[in-house]
Amino acid sequence: MDRKAITSYDVARLAGVSQSAVSRAFSPEASISEATRARVMNAARELGYQPNAIARSMSSARNEPQQKSGMVGLIVTRMQDPFFANTVAELSRNIQAKGWQILLFTVESQEEVDAALTTLMRYKIDGVVILSAILSGRMAAACHASGIPVILYNRSAAELPVSSVQIENREGGRLAADFLIEGGHERIAFVAGDDADSTSRLREEGFVERLVTAGKKLFLRETGDYTFVSGREAGLRLFSRQERPDAVFCASDVMSLGVLHTARHELNLDVPRDFSLIGFDDIPAADWPGHQLTSIRQPVHRMIREATDILIEMMENPDRSPRTRRFSGTLIVRGSCRLPAKAV
Amino acid sequence: MDRKAITSYDVARLAGVSQSAVSRAFSPEASISEATRARVMNAARELGYQPNAIARSMSSARNEPQQKSGMVGLIVTRMQDPFFANTVAELSRNIQAKGWQILLFTVESQEEVDAALTTLMRYKIDGVVILSAILSGRMAAACHASGIPVILYNRSAAELPVSSVQIENREGGRLAADFLIEGGHERIAFVAGDDADSTSRLREEGFVERLVTAGKKLFLRETGDYTFVSGREAGLRLFSRQERPDAVFCASDVMSLGVLHTARHELNLDVPRDFSLIGFDDIPAADWPGHQLTSIRQPVHRMIREATDILIEMMENPDRSPRTRRFSGTLIVRGSCRLPAKAV
């Protein structure tokens, strides 16, 4: 049990070849005869040998400008939100399928991102995806200098030398506003996810922009933290007033469900008779029979595929410049909204 | 941008010390004077030097019986289920906090586990946690021989030389049965999560055991796959019959919510008047105002802490023998069940 691990030298000895031959047998493009490869593979199987990926990574430091580890960093926030849990699951599957390993870092706030990235860089990750958070300009520059591509998912790259994949947040907000305006709503409220975060802000900007165009203004505004509980509390505040909103748009579905549950089951309101409700993301629970939440759907599969493609292309081609991809959301109409009078 | 990475030699040159001194400056227990350490640290800061964790891992192969990487493997199934998403989030936070990195592997079926572990072992992980899946005896032996501790979370170790942390599934099933029997239910159904998986089977065994003791037998039985959709479909099958169950116990909360939504909103049944419903896990959505699902709660925080503690203790102390820890669940009574007549 404390015996030394099996190395390529052990395999070489058993197969009667040099250690180099063992190494070549495990490199698909190496020049080696089929006969030798077969002998090596048999010996390897007999000994239970697997090449040491760490040692392989060390060698790459000699032969490439930058050391490669075969690992991709994944920095994740809000994994409790089903939208992100699903994204992590699907993104990690995609990256694994392409032959990279995932070095996961769970962070609970924006402030932890730079430290997480510093740690990941010690492991010589070949690239990194950051879910719903940004990195500092200093850190972006460090990654750029090290040739480590960075993809922001669900966030803007702004002026940073990094790639990004995200939904058109402002446009999504406009879709929600247009639909509520067409439905004849007058007192329209918004529930923000986080005032410091561009995702929520842009959704709100697009939303308010259309209200203003239609000659209305935002009737009420609350701030949550993207959780169900914060949605419920925002709902309680919105409907404890004398004059109540007749429509609510939330920066995420999870918060919308908080508003929906408290309205129906704690305040005995009828949705959509008493007010209309729209969420964002179109998580699976939006479509549950008892919810039927109207929502802005993100084309998740396409977005994740795009993020994976950009990441891999940039890892294989380090001097490609960063790319920004924005996807349009779609309004999915369900039963939580009063419909426009002249239904098409 | 294609310049070589900064190494300890660069720092040594700038600080005017040997490369060994740089290495010692970054090893907390190394013997080095404070003055030298300070000079090294200044030079390191100036150059933006960070020790290469991969190279450090290589060196450890020389000095320890087994190479250490500072990485822990995490093999995960069913991340879409909030119960597991929350577990991954909390477990990874705990392990990170103790100074280890997480090498994540997402698998979609039991069959992928051994291959995932083989890949992870190439990276010389110091230990591995497997969420809701098991490994083969052959693989368990390989890990044991390599001194890599394995923790099964939410599964039994059975005869394998691995540790495990899980809920008392059979006991949880008994709690559910007792409560339904006390409530005077007669036609009691069970919805399995997966017939091949011990978690669901044990919950069913404990459940049926108590029914039998009370002179009843299982009225109906359906099988899902732990998803909301499969719960909904199981519910449709259960209630499309002539004679309907008056109680349903599901192997997970997510499936229970599927039953609940279809019953109330597609079949116009009243829960708990028409039937009582009990889930398992006590996920946050069980407590949402419109759900109020009675459920068996797992003491998640304590279980995750225990898994982390066992893992770390075994990584630091490789000849410790595997440990098995079982935790008791608690019945959380909410509005989805008819209550016992003689309410205590």
Next chain:
DNA sequence: CTGAAAGCGCTTACAG
């Protein structure tokens, strides 16, 4: 406390 040197397990340019 400090430095020179060996060695961790690979990959690959070099020579044959």
Next chain:
DNA sequence: CTGAAAGCGCTTACAG
């Protein structure tokens, strides 16, 4: 195609 050898960036026993 094949083998001997250098080297990736560290850690640490050894000698001073």
